Amino acid sequence: MPSDVVVALTEQTRRYCAKEVNAQAIDAAAKIPRHVLEGLAELGLFGITLPEAHGGAGLTLSDACHVVDELARFDRSVAVSVGLHLGLGTRGLVRYGSAGQHVQWLPSLATGQTIAAFSTTEPGAGSDLSTLRTVATEKGEQLSVTGEKSYVTNGAFAGLFTVAVSTPGLGGAQRGQSLVLVEPKDRGFTVQREEHKLGLKGSSTTGLLFEDAQLPRERLLGEPGQGARMLSHILSWGRTLMSAGCCGAAAYAIDKATEHTTQRTQFGRPLFALDVVKERLARLRARHFAMEALVQATAKKEQDEALAVSSLAAKVFCSEGAGWVADEAVQLHGALGFIEDTGLALVLRDVRVTRIFEGANDVLLTHLGTSELARRAQEGPQHSINELESALADFAQSLSSKYKLRVFRAPRLLHALGVATEWVMASRAATDRAHESQSATHLAMARLIEQEARVVVAQAAAVSVDDSLFHQVLGLERPGATS
Ligand SMILES: Cc1cc2nc3c(=O)[nH]c(=O)nc-3n(C[C@H](O)[C@H](O)[C@H](O)COP(=O)(O)OP(=O)(O)OC[C@H]3O[C@@H](n4cnc5c(N)ncnc54)[C@H](O)[C@@H]3O)c2cc1C
Structure with missing residues (x-):
């Protein structure tokens, strides 16, 4: 059963959405109106899973699920934008971030003044994340990042991106991946154009481009080389x-x-x-x-x-x-x-x-x-x-x-x-x-x-390992079969 706090928050969210969120208008405009995002921020929704010590409400994953469920009853673009911020966007920072990183970003993420995004996907790396091509290398005290990312939810208005990069040699791992925190103002980093989508049109989906982008080494999140974990x-x-x-x-x-x-x-x-x-x-x-x-x-x-x-x-x-x-x-x-x-x-x-x-x-x-x-x-x-x-x-x-x-x-x-x-x-x-x-x-x-x-x-x-019919339908020779 949800706690009284969550029941009250869900009820407030319902009342706000019933009044202010019009899914069809959002779909037609392919944009969530600014005032809706600000209204959700005023309700405190962007901070519900963030630590109380940094201005959040310190609620649990289960609590946040009730809120995201409620938002999706009114509009899926809104639910995805908020849900992404609470989950993929900020979870890495909350769990693996240093004290300094927490102080720097969590307060504004908790109020919704800064919206979070998360990026792993690349043009050549979708389901197979072992093939990331966006690489971060050390240059003195700086990291230099080069590569391209695709389909980043909240991309157009995010103020902080958690980005998965390949970091060969960093942290002692020969191949390894790491996570880095990126801000829109970082030199050599640009957010690409909006994608036109089948649905979730109100949510933002963009690419990211890193052209020898320069990040201070403190932007590494957690242990270098531990990205996959x-x-x-x-x-x-x-x-x-x-x-x-x-x-x-x-x-x-x-x-x-x-x-x-x-x-x-x-x-x-x-x-x-x-x-x-x-x-x-x-x-x-x-x-x-x-x-x-x-x-x-x-x-x-x-x-x-x-x-x-x-x-x-x-x-x-x-x-x-x-x-x-x-x-x-x-x-x-x-x-x-x-x-x-x-x-x-x-x-x-x-x-x-x-x-x-x-x-x-x-x-x-x-x-x-x-x-x-x-x-x-x-x-x-x-x-x-x-x-x-x-x-x-x-x-x-x-x-x-x-x-x-x-x-x-x-x-x-x-x-x-x-x-x-x-x-x-x-x-x-x-x-x-x-x-x-x-x-x-x-x-x-x-x-x-x-x-x-x-x-x-x-x-x-009833599944069978026999795939000969599939091969025949596709006109393929079975692996290992001799003609
Ligand atoms: C609206 C939208 C928002 C997104 N937001 C984000 C985001 O915020 N951050 C981010 O990093 N990414 C995001 N993505 C990217 C998304 O996570 C990827 O599209 C997804 O992981 C699949 O990768 P892919 O599109 O490259 O598909 P591919 O890997 O090319 O796969 C295509 C299809 O091939 C089949 N397939 C592939 N591999 C296998 C296998 N091993 N076994 C069986 N079948 C297989 C599946 O049917 C699969 O759907 C978003 C995408 C969209 C469309």
């Missing part, structure tokens, strides 16, 4: 907050679908009274319940490793869920769903990118499958508490015994295990939340998700 923690926060935004977007779409199907009459009855429509709405609500449960279960994980794994599942489950919910809500509106004024077409466009950014889902699913196998190998056989958990355990066990260590070189198998794991984690979170509340509706929603998860696990477990 720090990124893992920062991305866990970012993905959890982004998942909360997906929940808010889905909640808005479900409310609209419920209202419409109650009011619209066809075949002499409200649509809501039709069996197929009832099933659809029930499944939508159950999915949303599981999404929220998984986000909250994830946000409460304190151990870095547990948070990292759970945030993979939350990110995939919630982004896929939001896309599916938005699409179903459009369907239930019929032609009206296809009309921009209804507001659902915008949700559909806005949420599409959540399956791509902060790690493309297919990549994350393979990571999730890998970590699930590794965990089971480490922990040994476990007592499974129900049929669903047993089905997942059997699937993982069959992969290990059939393919031994070769399974770690079979991405399609790991991906399938990732899908199964994601659903089992969501079902587990939904069941725990339902047992906690003891609400009959919650218990029914958890049962529905468990049923769906069983189907997903069975389908995933």
Whole structure:
């Protein structure tokens, strides 16, 4: 349950957004009005996760998820801009920054006077971050940075960028990556033009250019050469907050679908009274319940490793869920769903990118499958508490015994295990939340998700390593095949 402070803050945010945030106007102008960002700053939203000692509210990740969820019910561009600041934008500084760096930047970040951005992606390095080409080298007491970055959220108005760079030789690591803090005024650094996007048009997305940019050495964040380890923690926060935004977007779409199907009459009855429509709405609500449960279960994980794994599942489950919910809500509106004024077409466009950014889902699913196998190998056989958990355990066990260590070189198998794991984690979170509340509706929603998860696990477990048909369809020779 959220604390009284968070309930009050969420309520204030709701009242402010209902009055000042117009998602369609933001979409049409492709910009969040200045006064909206200032209003959100006055509410204190940009400082909620920052330490109290530096002007923040010191709230938890779980608290921040409630706020981002609320913002996304009104506008996804606003939710992404604020969520990025609270997660990817400032988490590195809060966790790994020095006392001097904290004093220099946290106070203005907490008031929203400075907005934060975060940059790893490059033209040649998207899903594969091991290939960063933006390089920082030491020149006396300075760092010289050269390279190009892509798709930086908040890029146009950020006052502080956390940037991942390659730092060969720095910190004793031969190859290593590090994080550096960059300000727009830094010599040799320029923010590039705005991208034109399918959705989230109000959020800013720009490239960055470093041309022998000169940074004082104190701009290094944390230990040099430890970039990958720090990124893992920062991305866990970012993905959890982004998942909360997906929940808010889905909640808005479900409310609209419920209202419409109650009011619209066809075949002499409200649509809501039709069996197929009832099933659809029930499944939508159950999915949303599981999404929220998984986000909250994830946000409460304190151990870095547990948070990292759970945030993979939350990110995939919630982004896929939001896309599916938005699409179903459009369907239930019929032609009206296809009309921009209804507001659902915008949700559909806005949420599409959540399956791509902060790690493309297919990549994350393979990571999730890998970590699930590794965990089971480490922990040994476990007592499974129900049929669903047993089905997942059997699937993982069959992969290990059939393919031994070769399974770690079979991405399609790991991906399938990732899908199964994601659903089992969501079902587990939904069941725990339902047992906690003891609400009959919650218990029914958890049962529905468990049923769906069983189907997903069975389908995933039917995956085959035989890819000969795919190769034939694509006209490719199979690796190792002789003609
Ligand atoms: C609106 C927007 C905002 C963004 N904001 C930021 C930001 O603030 N900071 C930042 O650093 N980046 C940001 N990004 C970039 C985003 O994180 C990347 O786009 C994302 O990580 C995917 O990289 P890519 O686009 O290069 O896709 P690629 O790596 O080229 O992959 C393309 C597709 O190939 C498939 N694929 C790739 N690898 C695998 C694999 N191993 N297994 C299976 N399938 C695979 C997937 O289907 C994937 O979607 C943003 C992007 C957008 C669109």
